[in-house]
Amino acid sequence: MKGTSRRRGMAALAGIAAAVLGAGAGELLAALFAPSSSPFAVVGGALIDAAPTWAKDTAIAWFGTADKAALLIGIAIVLLALSAAAGIVEVHRRRVGVVALVVMGTAVGVLALTRADAGMLAWLPSVLAGAVAATALRMLVRGASFAGAAAAVAPESVNAPRPGSVRVGDSAPTPGSVPADERAAGTASGSPSISSRRAFLVWAGGTALVGVALAAAGALTKAGSAAVAVARDALRLPRAASPAPVAPSGAELDVAGISPLITPNRDFYRIDTALVVPTVDPAEWRLRIHGMVDHEVTLTWDELLALPLVERAVTLSCVSNPVGGDLVGNAVWLGYPIRELLARAAPHSDADMVLSTSADGFTAGTPLEALTDDRDALLAIGMNGEPLPLAHGFPVRMVVPGLYGYVSATKWVTELEVTRFDRSRAYWTDRGWSAEGPIKLQSRIDVPRGGGGVDAGDAVIAGVAWQPGSGVSGVEVQVDDGPWERAELASALSDDTWVQWRTPWRAEPGDHRIRCRAIAADGTSQTDAIAPPAPDGATGWHTISVTVA
Numbered sequence: 001m002k003g004t005s006r007r008r009g010m011a012a013l014a015g016i017a018a019a020v021l022g023a024g025a026g027e028l029l030a031a032l033f034a035p036s037s038s039p040f041a042v043v044g045g046a047l048i049d050a051a052p053t054w055a056k057d058t059a060i061a062w063f064g065t066a067d068k069a070a071l072l073i074g075i076a077i078v079l080l081a082l083s084a085a086a087g088i089v090e091v092h093r094r095r096v097g098v099v100a101l102v103v104m105g106t107a108v109g110v111l112a113l114t115r116a117d118a119g120m121l122a123w124l125p126s127v128l129a130g131a132v133a134a135t136a137l138r139m140l141v142r143g144a145s146f147a148g149a150a151a152a153v154a155p156e157s158v159n160a161p162r163p164g165s166v167r168v169g170d171s172a173p174t175p176g177s178v179p180a181d182e183r184a185a186g187t188a189s190g191s192p193s194i195s196s197r198r199a200f201l202v203w204a205g206g207t208a209l210v211g212v213a214l215a216a217a218g219a220l221t222k223a224g225s226a227a228v229a230v231a232r233d234a235l236r237l238p239r240a241a242s243p244a245p246v247a248p249s250g251a252e253l254d255v256a257g258i259s260p261l262i263t264p265n266r267d268f269y270r271i272d273t274a275l276v277v278p279t280v281d282p283a284e285w286r287l288r289i290h291g292m293v294d295h296e297v298t299l300t301w302d303e304l305l306a307l308p309l310v311e312r313a314v315t316l317s318c319v320s321n322p323v324g325g326d327l328v329g330n331a332v333w334l335g336y337p338i339r340e341l342l343a344r345a346a347p348h349s350d351a352d353m354v355l356s357t358s359a360d361g362f363t364a365g366t367p368l369e370a371l372t373d374d375r376d377a378l379l380a381i382g383m384n385g386e387p388l389p390l391a392h393g394f395p396v397r398m399v400v401p402g403l404y405g406y407v408s409a410t411k412w413v414t415e416l417e418v419t420r421f422d423r424s425r426a427y428w429t430d431r432g433w434s435a436e437g438p439i440k441l442q443s444r445i446d447v448p449r450g451g452g453g454v455d456a457g458d459a460v461i462a463g464v465a466w467q468p469g470s471g472v473s474g475v476e477v478q479v480d481d482g483p484w485e486r487a488e489l490a491s492a493l494s495d496d497t498w499v500q501w502r503t504p505w506r507a508e509p510g511d512h513r514i515r516c517r518a519i520a521a522d523g524t525s526q527t528d529a530i531a532p533p534a535p536d537g538a539t540g541w542h543t544i545s546v547t548v549a
C-alpha cells in the first residue's frame, strides 16, 4: 500500500535525522572537552582493537591509507540503518524506538569508559548523543501526526500555521488547531496529509542539517587545536637571560598534603570565559601596543623570542577564589618585562591604564603603573619550563605580580591599548567587579583537610600564605579558643610567591576548629572581616573543623 510505504519512509527519515542531530551534538561536545571521547572515535577505536588481523589486513588491502575513513563511513552507515529502524519501530510501538536510541548512546558511553585514554566524563558525549537523538525522534514522530501509534493531533511546532503562510488544503486555520480535513486525512487513510508531510520534511531536514553543522563545528575546533598543539610541541623555549631565583633550602616543607611550592601545570587552576580554548598560531601572533602612546609598537613571535627573557616565580590568584579556595597557584613564568615594551611605545603622561585584549575578545584593565614599575610584569611565553599550555594562554599571556587575574593576566593576549580608567572599561568591570584588583593578604590550611578525621596524637597543621607583590612575614594558627600561635614559616622563593607554613599540633580526641591568619610584610594582620569575592576579592580567616579519633 502506497500510504504505508510512504509512512515508513518518513519514519525512517525521522530516525536518521534524529541520529544525525544526536551524533553532531556528541561530536561537538567531545571536540570541545575530550576529543578521544568522540562517539565515532570510541566505536572506531574499539573495532580496530577487536578486529582480527585478517580483517585489518583486508581493510588495508581494500582501502589503503583510507582504511580509517572507510571504517568511519561504515560506522555511519550502520548507525543510520539502526536509527532508521528505530524511527520505523517508534511509529508502531511508541517509545520503543526512542528507548533504542537511548540504549545505543548509553552502550557507546559505556564503551568509551573502557578505552585506554578515557577520562571520568568520557561517557558524556555518547550518552548526550543518544538522549538528543531520542528527544528529536520523539518530537519528529509526534509532529508528523502519523496514524496509528502516533498521536492523531499534531503539535503546534510542526502544524501551527505561521503568520502570512497559507497551507495547502487549509482554508481557515485557527492558530494551534489542526484543521478537521487534515486530521481526517491522517486517521482515515493512515498517511499524513500533504501539508504536514511537507512540514515534516522541512523539520527532518532542518534537524539533520543542524546535526551536520554541529559536527562540522566540532571538526573545525579539533583541527584548529590540533595544529596549534603540534606547533607548541615543536617549540624550544629560549634560555632565560635572567633565570628565576633558585629555591632557598627550606622553601619546601616536608608535609604530606601541603600545596607544593610550585604548582605543576596540570594542577594549575584554570579560569576564563572561553568555551573553546582559543587557538593562536605563534607564527601569526602579533602584539600591538597603541592608544595614548608616542609610538605604536608591533611585536611578532620571533621578535619576542629574540629578546632577553626573564624568569620569575609569581603566585596568581583569581578574584573569585573564596577563603580557603583553590583558585590560586604558583608558577615560574618565562617572559619579557612589559615595562620595556611600554618604554618603546612611550605612553602619554595622562594615561593611567592599559587595556589588554585577548584573541577571543576578553579584556583586562591594568594600572599603567603596575606595568611600568620595577615589579617585572611579564609578557609570558613559558610556564614551569614549558611553553604555556593552550588553556593557560598559548602562545603569549600577561602575568602581573600582585594583581588578581581578571585585571592583569590576559591569556592569548594580542593587544595593549594605553588609555585611562575614566575612558575604558574591561570585561569584568563592565559586570560589576572592581576596576582595580590588588590581591588581598590570604592564608589557607591544606593539612589537615577540613571536615576530615585526624588520628589522636602528634599531628601537623600546615598550608600556604600569600600576598604577591609584598610577601608574607608570618602566619598564626588558633585551635578552638586557644591562643594564636606563630607557625613556622618556610623560606620565601620571592615576595611574589606564596610561602608554606606549618605548626605541630597535639591532637586530642574530639571535634576541633582550626583557623589561620597571615601577617603582611608590614606587620598588619589578615583581617577577620568576612567579605565575599565580589567585587574585589574575599577576606576572612580560613577556618576548618576536624574530628580527632
Ligand SMILES: Nc1nc2c(c(=O)[nH]1)N[C@H]1C(S)=C(S)[C@@H](COP(=O)(O)O)O[C@H]1N2
Binding pocket: 268, 269, 270, 271, 272, 273, 274, 316, 317, 318, 319, 358, 359, 360, 362, 391, 392, 393, 404, 405, 406, 409, 410, 411, 412
Ligand atoms: N583571555 C582571557 N584571559 C584571562 C581570562 C579570560 O577569561 N580570558 N580570565 C582571567 C582570570 S579571571 C584569571 S583568574 C586568570 C586565570 O589564569 P589561569 O587560567 O592560567 O589560571 O586568567 C585571566 N586571563
Ligand SMILES: [Mo]
Binding pocket: 271, 317, 318, 319, 320, 404, 405, 406
Ligand atoms: Mo579570575
